[in-house]
Amino acid sequence: MLPLSRTDVPLGLHGKHDNALIYVRYFARRYLVLGVTGLVLFFLLLRILYVGRDVRPSPISDGNPSSRWPGRRLPPLYGQYHQYEHQLPQHHWDAPSHESEPKFFWIPGHSRGSGWGNIFQEVLLNAYLSHKANRAFVFYNYTWNDDGSDYSDYNGKPIPSRIPLSALIRGPIVGAPWPAGDPAPLAISEEYWHHVCGAKRRVIPRAEVHDHLPSWYVSDITKGWLDKLSTVDDQCVEAGSDGGPPYNWVTFGEKDAMTDVWPDFARSPVLTHLAWSPLVELGFDNNREVFAPTTVLEPPLSSIPATAPSAERYSMLPGLLVLHIRRGDYEGHCAHLARWSSSYLAFNALQGLPDRFAPPPGGQLGREHPGERADLHGALFPERAADRAQGGGGRARGGGAGAEPGACVCDDERRGRVGRGAQGGAEGHGRVDERGEQQGPGAELGAEVFIGNGWSSLTGNIVLMRQANGFRPESTRFW
C-alpha cells in the first residue's frame, strides 16, 4: 500500500514531467512516504465536500435510491447532526410565545447546488453580516438540491441532497455560544426560523439595498444591509431573494472585494471561533500520524475544548507542506477565466499575501487573451509544483527549524488508493465520505507551508482561515 521506493510513488499526480522528479527529490524519503499516504486520505474528503460547480443535480423521483444506484453504497445523511441542531438550547419549540427571543435574520436566497468551497465562503459572510447586525444568524443545510429528496445524482453517483452544517463545521455559526463577553444572540436553525417566523416575516427586497450600493465589495454590501437593518425593528427579518443572496459570485470573483472589510472580518468571532465539526476533527486525529506525527504529550485535536479559539486549535504543524491541486473541471474553467481576465478570487487576494496574479494587459472582457490563457494554464495546473515546493515560502511562525517538510496533497480529481484501515472509531459518528473512510482535513489549516490555487474557493477558505489564525502571509502561496 505505501510506496516503498521512489518509483512506486504515484507520479501521475505530478504529470509525466521532469519536474515531478525534481519535486520528488526534494523530500526526504521518509516524508515522501508519509506525505503520499496523507494525500490520498486527504483528498477523498475534499471530493465529497467540493463536488464541483455548475453541474445541476437531477432530482430523484422514484423514491427508491437503491434501485436507482444498484450495488452502490448510499452515502450517510448525518441525521444525528440534524437532531443535534434541532435540540440546541436556544430553540424553544414549545414556548407559548417567542416574543422575548432575540431578533433573527434569514437569507433564503443562499446558494445551493455548488461545491462546498463556494457555499462555505458565502456562509461565512452571511454569518458575519448577521452578527454585525446583532441578529441571530439563521443557519441552513449545505444544500445540493432542495426538492425534498434525500439523494441526488452526481455524475452517476448518489450524494446527499442536504448535509446539516454542523456535520461539517462547529462554532457560533451553527449555534454554539459566542465567546465570553459577546452578547450577540445565538444562531438558530432554518427549521426553527420557520417555526417562529412563519407568519410574521418582514422581507426586505434585495433591490432596496443593492440598487444603492457604490460597489460589490464586501464592505459596501455589508454597510448597505446594516444601514437598512438598523431601520427595522421586527423580530423576523428576511433578505429578499430577488437577485440572489447579498454576497454572490460577482463579489467572490473580484480580487479587491475583501480588502476593506478584512481587518474587521478577521477579528469577528465568526472566524476566530470557527472550527471543523467533531466528525471532521476525528478524521484528522485518525489519520494524522501518516502526515504529521504527534509528539508524546500532544492531545488529539478533537479533545481540545470546543470553546478554544481557532488560532489555538489549528496551530502550526511544523514541517508539513500541504498542496492543493485543483483539477477535474479546470480545463474548461481555464478558458472561461481567460475570457474574463480573471484574477485571484477575493479570499485569495487578502492583504499581505505575497503571490498576485495580474492578467496580461491589453485584454478585452469577454474575449480570450491568448497570453492570459497560457499564464493561467501555468497557474491552474501543477506543473509549477516543483518550483514552488522548492522555493518553499519560508518558515511559518515559530518552530519547525530544520524540519524537512512532509507533504500532504489535496487533489480534487484523482481517486485515492486508500486502504480500509482508516475508519477507526468513526462508525458511531457517521461518515464523511461516501465509501466510509474517515479523512484527515485540518492539515491545511496548520501546515507550515500551504500552496493552493488562486481561483479555487476551496483554497480561498483555507487561505482565509490561515490569515485569520495569524500564520505568516509568506507561508501561504499560490501556484
Ligand SMILES: *[C@@H]1O[C@H](CO)[C@@H](O)[C@H](O)[C@H]1NC(C)=O
Ligand atoms: C435539512 O436537512 C435535513 C436532513 O439532513 C432535513 O431533515 C431538513 O428538513 C432540512 N432542512 C430544511 C429546512 O430543508
